[in-house]
Amino acid sequence: MINLSVEFDIKGKPSTLSLSIGPQHPGSGHFRLIITVDGDIITDIYPDPGYVHRGTEKMAEYRDYFQNIPHLERPIIIDSTGITLPFCLAIEKLMDKEAPPRAQYLRIIMAELNRIISHLYWLGIYGPFLGHTTMFMWPMGDRELFIDLAEMIGGQRVTFAYTIPGGVRNDMPENFKDKALKIFDHFERRLKEYDDIFINNPITDKRTKGIGVVKKADAIDIGLTGPNLRASNVKSDIRLDEPYCLYDELDIKNNIPVLSEGDCWARMMIRRIELHESMEIIKKALKRIPDGSVKLPFRGAVRVPEGKIFVRTEAARGVMGYYLISDGGKTPYRVKLSVPSFRSIPGMPIALKNVRIGDMPPIYWSFDYWPVEADK
Amino acid sequence: MPIETFEQFIKRILTIVFWLLIIAPMILAPILFIVIESGLIEFPINPYALIAAPDLIMPIQLELMASSFFKVVVFPGFTTAALVATVMILFERKFLAKINLRVGPLYAGKFEGFLQPIADLFKLISKELIIPKKADKTFFVAIPFMLFAVVSALLSVIPIGPSTYVARSPISLLIFFAIMGFFPIIVLLAAWSSSNKFSFIGGLRALHQMISYEIPLILVAVSVVILSGSLDLYQIVIAQKTVWFIIPMFLGACIFYVASLAELERIPFDMPEADTEIVAGWLTEYSGMFFGVIQLAIYVKFYALSALFTVLFLGGWSGPGILPPEAWFLMKTLIVMVFMIIPRGFNPRIRIDMMVKIGWKYLILISIINLLIAIVAASILSG
Amino acid sequence: MSTPTPPSNVNVEVSIKKEKQLVEKMKNKLKNKFTLDSIKPGRINVIVLPNNIVEVSKVAKSICFDQVSSVAGTDFPSDNEFEVVYHVACVSNSRYRNIIIEISTRIKKSETAKPVINSLYNVWRSCDWHEKETHEMLGIVFKGNPELRRVLLPEDWNDIPPLRKDYILPGR
Numbered sequence: 001m002i003n004l005s006v007e008f009d010i011k012g013k014p015s016t017l018s019l020s021i022g023p024q025h026p027g028s029g030h031f032r033l034i035i036t037v038d039g040d041i042i043t044d045i046y047p048d049p050g051y052v053h054r055g056t057e058k059m060a061e062y063r064d065y066f067q068n069i070p071h072l073e074r075p076i077i078i079d080s081t082g083i084t085l086p087f088c089l090a091i092e093k094l095m096d097k098e099a100p101p102r103a104q105y106l107r108i109i110m111a112e113l114n115r116i117i118s119h120l121y122w123l124g125i126y127g128p129f130l131g132h133t134t135m136f137m138w139p140m141g142d143r144e145l146f147i148d149l150a151e152m153i154g155g156q157r158v159t160f161a162y163t164i165p166g167g168v169r170n171d172m173p174e175n176f177k178d179k180a181l182k183i184f185d186h187f188e189r190r191l192k193e194y195d196d197i198f199i200n201n202p203i204t205d206k207r208t209k210g211i212g213v214v215k216k217a218d219a220i221d222i223g224l225t226g227p228n229l230r231a232s233n234v235k236s237d238i239r240l241d242e243p244y245c246l247y248d249e250l251d252i253k254n255n256i257p258v259l260s261e262g263d264c265w266a267r268m269m270i271r272r273i274e275l276h277e278s279m280e281i282i283k284k285a286l287k288r289i290p291d292g293s294v295k296l297p298f299r300g301a302v303r304v305p306e307g308k309i310f311v312r313t314e315a316a317r318g319v320m321g322y323y324l325i326s327d328g329g330k331t332p333y334r335v336k337l338s339v340p341s342f343r344s345i346p347g348m349p350i351a352l353k354n355v356r357i358g359d360m361p362p363i364y365w366s367f368d369y370w371p372v373e374a375d376k
Numbered sequence: 377m378p379i380e381t382f383e384q385f386i387k388r389i390l391t392i393v394f395w396l397l398i399i400a401p402m403i404l405a406p407i408l409f410i411v412i413e414s415g416l417i418e419f420p421i422n423p424y425a426l427i428a429a430p431d432l433i434m435p436i437q438l439e440l441m442a443s444s445f446f447k448v449v450v451f452p453g454f455t456t457a458a459l460v461a462t463v464m465i466l467f468e469r470k471f472l473a474k475i476n477l478r479v480g481p482l483y484a485g486k487f488e489g490f491l492q493p494i495a496d497l498f499k500l501i502s503k504e505l506i507i508p509k510k511a512d513k514t515f516f517v518a519i520p521f522m523l524f525a526v527v528s529a530l531l532s533v534i535p536i537g538p539s540t541y542v543a544r545s546p547i548s549l550l551i552f553f554a555i556m557g558f559f560p561i562i563v564l565l566a567a568w569s570s571s572n573k574f575s576f577i578g579g580l581r582a583l584h585q586m587i588s589y590e591i592p593l594i595l596v597a598v599s600v601v602i603l604s605g606s607l608d609l610y611q612i613v614i615a616q617k618t619v620w621f622i623i624p625m626f627l628g629a630c631i632f633y634v635a636s637l638a639e640l641e642r643i644p645f646d647m648p649e650a651d652t653e654i655v656a657g658w659l660t661e662y663s664g665m666f667f668g669v670i671q672l673a674i675y676v677k678f679y680a681l682s683a684l685f686t687v688l689f690l691g692g693w694s695g696p697g698i699l700p701p702e703a704w705f706l707m708k709t710l711i712v713m714v715f716m717i718i719p720r721g722f723n724p725r726i727r728i729d730m731m732v733k734i735g736w737k738y739l740i741l742i743s744i745i746n747l748l749i750a751i752v753a754a755s756i757l758s759g
Numbered sequence: 760m761s762t763p764t765p766p767s768n769v770n771v772e773v774s775i776k777k778e779k780q781l782v783e784k785m786k787n788k789l790k791n792k793f794t795l796d797s798i799k800p801g802r803i804n805v806i807v808l809p810n811n812i813v814e815v816s817k818v819a820k821s822i823c824f825d826q827v828s829s830v831a832g833t834d835f836p837s838d839n840e841f842e843v844v845y846h847v848a849c850v851s852n853s854r855y856r857n858i859i860i861e862i863s864t865r866i867k868k869s870e871t872a873k874p875v876i877n878s879l880y881n882v883w884r885s886c887d888w889h890e891k892e893t894h895e896m897l898g899i900v901f902k903g904n905p906e907l908r909r910v911l912l913p914e915d916w917n918d919i920p921p922l923r924k925d926y927i928l929p930g931r
Contacts, residue, residue, distance in 0.1 A: 049914070137478055221883075236856065345888055
């Protein structure tokens with residue numbers, strides 16, 4: 001007899017309830033969080049991922065390297081460059097080749113565009129979790145402008161599979177730079193409106209400041225990465241620490257924000273500041289982009305020599321790591337993805353300790369947990 | 377022979393009534409026209425004379441309109457309230473859509489989706505009525521109608537014009553607040569009889585909220601009573617002939633505004649229905665026509681509280697004589713309702729403990745200050 | 760305007776002084792409890808026997824490595840072994856932030872017993888969920904992990920752990 005249910009017994013005082021903020025819930029995405037509630041205070045949290053597990057790593061062993069790029073893109077479809085770029089970097093490092101400089105700059109531009117697109121999606125869901133319906137429509141509407149930009153280069157709105165081992169698929173069109181600068185101007189004005197209506201709203205301040213604090217030592221200890229770690233006073237960013245793709249030629253030391261409070265408000269502000277800073281990085285890259293070819297010539301299938309390598313880059317949600325073992329054949333022997341959302345699961349029991357039910361959606365979503373990516 | 381459930385029976389009856397209502401006028405109208413034109417039958421009221429020479433027909437009409445049946449059902453009772461509620465539902469959706477940079481309902485009806493509420497009504501009628509297995513069936517089915525009945529009773533004491541009211545009593549303000557005391561009980565019954573954890577949490581939240589915010593409402597109403605000198609809503613409107621009470625009692629009007637936002641469970645006070653935390657609060661298990669009746673009741677309550685605001689602070693039906701007084705009243709009420717819709721466009725919702733703190737600490741304090749202002753203003757105005 | 764960049768596909772000499780210093784520190788404390796596989800710019804690869812892994816990790820933590828990036832388990836049926844690889848990064852010390860140490864061990868497969876290895880939960884808390892995932896995907900038991908439970912697979916999974924090479928994907 002298969003026992004598919006988790007225990008729901010009511011331990012302790014008679015006033016405790018066990019709630020399943022489950023996969024079928026308007027406030028959770030495809031992720032289950034079983035909480036025990038005493039009155040209005042949450043006393044126990046049990047995260048239960050795995051609703052949309054597909055076996056990405058196992059399936060990657062049956063596809064060759066070019067087929068793996070659209071396959072590995074699917075866990076994070078809204079941040080497509082963030083998950084295909086480290087894979088291509090790993091293959092290039094094992095083959096001991098480097099992509100041409102124009103391709104590296106195009107990769108930077110696409111990675112930062114993806115960061116903006118992903119953060120706008122996050123902001124568009126954070127508003128309704130707090131009850132602010134206008135903040136669903138405005139970011140989603142402005143996100144369409146950036147998706148148009150991405151479509152000009154990549155050819156598709158969301159899953160463009162733009163990076164390939166050895167460079168990128170195609171060059172950017174000539175009118176890209178003018179259109180991009182126009183859109184950035186418009187979006188800077190829109191960011192001021194977002195500030196007025198949502199980010200500096202006194203009710204938002206009350207709901208997010210001081211809630212869900214993760215201190216610096218805890219954050220490093222349990223494995224948080226990316227914006228979640230930078231909100232707890234740790235200046236850790238792979239673009240600065242271990243620059244890939246010619247990030248070290250653009251001086252981006254001042255474009256990485258760090259905040260020290262560690263609460264929901266800090267995690268929200270980091271992403272809001274990163275929206276602005278990513279546009280600055282794209283402007284810098286557009287100024288310095290050299291001419292040249294955009295991919296290395298490959299004949300036939302990609303054959304990667306034997307070896308193993310670990311590569312990490314800064315995706316929109318955190319550090320994306322790939323451990324690639326190749327045995328010299330057409331398909332990889334083992335691909336291990338270390339996704340940022342999976343690493344932020346242990347942060348939830350710490351941040352959700354002894355808060356009210358009403359605080360649970362803002363804290364949960366402030367970690368920018370993407371269930372499909374964590375379940376691989 | 378298949379057994380027909382109660383829901384299918386109701387559906388059949390409703391379908392027949394619907395078709396009758398559509399087909400009957402189409403058949404009857406030409407017949408009536410022919411009959412009237414040819415003069416075969418004598419009618420006491422000639423409908424065409426009504427259009428041609430209204431003064432001849434007016435006495436009969438006025439007598440009709442003065443009967444209590446007309447007052448309860450058509451104007452200013454049941455039908456008016458339902459119409460105002462329906463119009464406000466659509467207006468709210470379009471208004472919020474414009475703030476959100478989108479269009480709102482657009483396709484039902486030729487002009488900007490004005491038939492959307494009718495489309496919603498037909499959709500809700502056609503849905504299956506789901507009653508959860510463990511729910512308390514009597515209360516579960518009765519609650520939507522109880523809610524609507526209580527809300528209609530609320531409306532009955534508010535005078536719309538100098539002689540247009542359903543019921544008049546020397547203590548009508550007290551009656552209003554007494555009937556309003558039913559709401560927390562009904563909401564709690566709805567939450568408990570649904571037998572669902574999320575409903576239960578939502579019902580408790582609604583209970584906390586409604587109880588916390590009734591006291592500031594009553595205190596502000598008491599200050600208006602001090603200024604006007606009577607508990608009768610009719611007398612309160614007459615006492616505002618010189619100056620509308622919103623000018624001396626501006627603080628009280630603000631408190632009334634905030635407290636009625638909380639009573640109506642509107643954003644920023646909609647924790648009982650916070651759909652990202654507790655699915656839909658105490659309304660979770662209500663679907664189909666139950667949900668339709670509850671939504672209508674909530675919007676009629678919205679209309680009732682806005683009408684009370686108009687009567688207490690904005691001078692009721694007073695206004696220049698170009699339009700009839702009922703029209704002034706309705707215009708003022710609609711403006712108040714628009715002001716209550718606006719915060720929904722740009723505010724998130726607040727948490728339950730913040731809300732309780734605001735209601736018990738700050739609002740009661742400010743309303744007591746408001747009482748003192750009222751006493752001073754009353755002595756100035758009278759002496 | 761293009762800035763002069765070195766021609767592509769040329770290996771630029773990058774110094775590995777910092778990595779060599781760290782390996783020296785580890786050798787002083789551990790003598791020969793580990794063997795050095797390779798040192799590359801930013802990567803130190805170390806091979807350890809399963810019995811020594813806890814001690815080596817404690818020394819690595821005391822040097823500067825404080826956050827586990829990933830725990831990967833691989834099945835090598837040709838050698839009849841499982842390989843478990845820990846990648847640990849340094850987050851707090853800004854000097855060594857670009858270095859990752861890779862600690863790999865090999866566990867022999869046996870017909871009768873499940874493969875067992877000591878968990879590094881008491882050294883680094885961040886390896887907790889990765890070890891849970893490796894346990895359910897490969898069947899390796901981490902002794903000392905507080906709760907090894909189902910993380911990603913459905914609750915009624917009754918086949919062999921899927922990342923083993925003898926599990927063939929249905930349809931292939």
